[in-house]
Amino acid sequence: MIGGGNAALCAAISARREGASVLVLEASSAFWRGGNTRHTRNMRCAHDEATEILTGPYTEDEFFEDLLRVTKGKTDEVLARHMIHESKAMLTWIAEQGVRWQPSLGGTLSLGRTNSFFLGGGRAMLNALYATAERLGVEIRYEAEVTDLVIEDGMFISATMKDGEMVTAGALVAAAGGFESNITWLKQYWGEAADNFLIRGTGNNKGTILKLLLDKGVQEVGDPTQCHAVAIDARAPKYDGGIITRLDCVVFGIVVNKNAERFYDEGEDIWPKRYAIWGRLVAAQPDQIAYIIFDASSLKLFMPSLYPPIAAGTIPELACELGLDPDALRKTVNDFNAAVQPGTFDDKILDDCRTEGLSPPKTHWARRIEVAPFYAYPVRPGITFTYLGTRVNKEARMLMADGRPAANIFAAGEIMAGNVLGEGYAAGIGMTIGAVFGRIAGREAARNARN
Amino acid sequence: MLATETKIAGTTLHHATAALAEADRLMTVCNSCRYCEGLCAVFPAMEMRRSFADGDLNYLANLCHSCGACFYDCQFSPPHAFAVNVPKVLAQVRNESYARYAWPRALAPAFARNGVTIATVAALSVAVFLFGFMLSNDPGTLFSKQTGEGAFYRLMPHNAMALVFSAALLYTLVAMGMGLRAFWRDIGETRETLRVPDYNAQASRDALSLRYLDGGGAGCMNVDEKPTKDRRRLYHHLTFYGFMLCFASTSTATLYHYLLGREAPYPIWDLPVVLGTLGGIGLVIGPLGLLRAKADRDPILCEESGRGMEQAFILMLLALGVTGLALLVFRATPAMGTLLAIHLGAVFGFFLTMPYGKFVHGLYRYAALVRSAKERESLHEPSPSAARALAKTSPKAAS
Numbered sequence: 001m002i003g004g005g006n007a008a009l010c011a012a013i014s015a016r017r018e019g020a021s022v023l024v025l026e027a028s029s030a031f032w033r034g035g036n037t038r039h040t041r042n043m044r045c046a047h048d049e050a051t052e053i054l055t056g057p058y059t060e061d062e063f064f065e066d067l068l069r070v071t072k073g074k075t076d077e078v079l080a081r082h083m084i085h086e087s088k089a090m091l092t093w094i095a096e097q098g099v100r101w102q103p104s105l106g107g108t109l110s111l112g113r114t115n116s117f118f119l120g121g122g123r124a125m126l127n128a129l130y131a132t133a134e135r136l137g138v139e140i141r142y143e144a145e146v147t148d149l150v151i152e153d154g155m156f157i158s159a160t161m162k163d164g165e166m167v168t169a170g171a172l173v174a175a176a177g178g179f180e181s182n183i184t185w186l187k188q189y190w191g192e193a194a195d196n197f198l199i200r201g202t203g204n205n206k207g208t209i210l211k212l213l214l215d216k217g218v219q220e221v222g223d224p225t226q227c228h229a230v231a232i233d234a235r236a237p238k239y240d241g242g243i244i245t246r247l248d249c250v251v252f253g254i255v256v257n258k259n260a261e262r263f264y265d266e267g268e269d270i271w272p273k274r275y276a277i278w279g280r281l282v283a284a285q286p287d288q289i290a291y292i293i294f295d296a297s298s299l300k301l302f303m304p305s306l307y308p309p310i311a312a313g314t315i316p317e318l319a320c321e322l323g324l325d326p327d328a329l330r331k332t333v334n335d336f337n338a339a340v341q342p343g344t345f346d347d348k349i350l351d352d353c354r355t356e357g358l359s360p361p362k363t364h365w366a367r368r369i370e371v372a373p374f375y376a377y378p379v380r381p382g383i384t385f386t387y388l389g390t391r392v393n394k395e396a397r398m399l400m401a402d403g404r405p406a407a408n409i410f411a412a413g414e415i416m417a418g419n420v421l422g423e424g425y426a427a428g429i430g431m432t433i434g435a436v437f438g439r440i441a442g443r444e445a446a447r448n449a450r451n
Numbered sequence: 452m453l454a455t456e457t458k459i460a461g462t463t464l465h466h467a468t469a470a471l472a473e474a475d476r477l478m479t480v481c482n483s484c485r486y487c488e489g490l491c492a493v494f495p496a497m498e499m500r501r502s503f504a505d506g507d508l509n510y511l512a513n514l515c516h517s518c519g520a521c522f523y524d525c526q527f528s529p530p531h532a533f534a535v536n537v538p539k540v541l542a543q544v545r546n547e548s549y550a551r552y553a554w555p556r557a558l559a560p561a562f563a564r565n566g567v568t569i570a571t572v573a574a575l576s577v578a579v580f581l582f583g584f585m586l587s588n589d590p591g592t593l594f595s596k597q598t599g600e601g602a603f604y605r606l607m608p609h610n611a612m613a614l615v616f617s618a619a620l621l622y623t624l625v626a627m628g629m630g631l632r633a634f635w636r637d638i639g640e641t642r643e644t645l646r647v648p649d650y651n652a653q654a655s656r657d658a659l660s661l662r663y664l665d666g667g668g669a670g671c672m673n674v675d676e677k678p679t680k681d682r683r684r685l686y687h688h689l690t691f692y693g694f695m696l697c698f699a700s701t702s703t704a705t706l707y708h709y710l711l712g713r714e715a716p717y718p719i720w721d722l723p724v725v726l727g728t729l730g731g732i733g734l735v736i737g738p739l740g741l742l743r744a745k746a747d748r749d750p751i752l753c754e755e756s757g758r759g760m761e762q763a764f765i766l767m768l769l770a771l772g773v774t775g776l777a778l779l780v781f782r783a784t785p786a787m788g789t790l791l792a793i794h795l796g797a798v799f800g801f802f803l804t805m806p807y808g809k810f811v812h813g814l815y816r817y818a819a820l821v822r823s824a825k826e827r828e829s830l831h832e833p834s835p836s837a838a839r840a841l842a843k844t845s846p847k848a849a850s
Contacts, residue, residue: 031530038526041486100669102489119667120524121486127523127676128669242526244483244533304501305483308460 007413010438074422170449179207222418229279253294566759686740693733734772
């Protein structure tokens, strides 16, 4: 197994349980193990009825419809349906590997219907998987970076380690993530704009293994510009700021670019359905920066985040704090305020607070920005993970460029997420892809190695 | 123009100590994450707040059982630059809070070098009893075999014993009551809350079962991220219930004495001896286990300034158990007099230092659990907007 996150560990455990001897090569040190899994929180699995941790049924069909909607149909239906079907068993399988689901905290308040939450979050989940893998006899090596692969005619022969050591195996599972932390690679598609991207997760996903595989004849899948990207606090560190730099206040205010101009309908739909489009929207703005502007009436309506908002007594003062043109920002806010129609504000539904005659409009939750102090959060595109990957079949076996299945090479997780996610995202689906295809890849790799 | 390096500011400008300021910073991080909300009572209590003044932080710190799970579950714990170490920082805040609530205030410095303080008081107390026994008894009585009913009271009259210990206990109760009052005021609670039977019942269940020393069900973590290596909950139970059995033993003996007119020492099958023996065993194994767990604790979790206090408290408990059992075993030998003096000295020293040592953790934690029970009650009734939100996709799923 190359990689050390959810997908790699599910593959390792599954292969070990099939009787294979398993070596996990994790490029990072023990603390940073698991790449982006450390930052995850939940997994989306289909289920036919409510359970102790899920408030209601979420059928395979509904899951698939959700996937079709977010990807705008850009998904491999056979793989997607297979994954969704297999996700049902994941609720119990993952718990059997020692991972704990978070029970209800008070009534059913803290529970979702579609997603199950890991008790203690992704790192707790990862710790449980590692403990189980170790107990089963999986060998785990840290700081074990693979720098080259020998693949002959679709057959994995050996991996070369950074120190020159050659590792051979009967089968390979590549679960080493995407290439989002490789800014140079991102620049191939995004140009200099990529310099202004923040990477929400691990700094270790340089895409080395993905590149090696593609260079050695594995078929590519996915649009290289597609990724999970949200607008996060621009003050976040370049890498690994994680969940706490996200901002949930777009719907409560307006978002302007560096010219103090609005550029998209902030109230298009409820936030959970729209938060993942804002990374790309901000990426398309000059200098890849934007500012969420709101007033005192909204300050406590959203989840707190890491950095305090920038505050000022008037809109022009706020503009100065942000380095924006004060007159331009005042005009934008005034135009917006003038366009706001009377309505009954309710942030839990698509309410009737909207603008009239404004372009772009704000179609819900539009309230005048008029109560001092005024606040702003600067935001930049925060890349969660990339979708360019290796094409696989239902066995999680990679397909070579000519369409033939690879002899003994499998993939799971981010490195093959593009098979299912052509674009868009639904919360928790990254972990579903990792766990389901990890389990399949491990099982198939073990059977393959045995034969 | 854009500040790319903004410090994580915390929510409140002024804090009494650096530890409180750091705790505010951590709660700002944690409140933006909330992954740990299923681990214990601290994080749900945190989620009910958006800003953290000293009183809030002292409440959260005393609610924390130091189980350690949130440290190993945290993606931002060191070496991550956000350096989130909730168990350690809350331990620091908690330890500081003990001194802050001490009554009388003049004795607050007792917490500063608590190990030395406790050891000195304990040694003095034992010495006073030893010398007292020597002065008030002729050597023949003190160092000879004393058996049969009233054997102990030939060395120290029962009424004198009862008087001295009642006085010490009374002082301790008053001092701790004042401490509790200071804590309760500091966190901003009302007297009424402490009187609600439901909250007390819930807090008692949580405290007696050490519900929150369990990492939310996965077990707590002391040595590393593997919960299986931690037995602190077991050892704490042995210590606590051992202590309570010893207390029950003494209480039963007092009742025997005054109601039935039966004087100690009692036969080994009798209730005070059975309770005391079982309790004593708990008070030996429990503290030894806790000492071991402290030694094994991952250094990164350890709050060094509280070390002396914790060791002193555990050693005092161990001393109670060991001297009590020794007295039982050797009560029919000439060593009885000396052992009785040592045991009574240890108990007396323990009583006197209760308000000025780790013992108060139980008091404040219980009170914090009462408040937590009150706050959690509101979780069970979804507000109208929450009920509506429930019908839709959980927004939390958007991570």
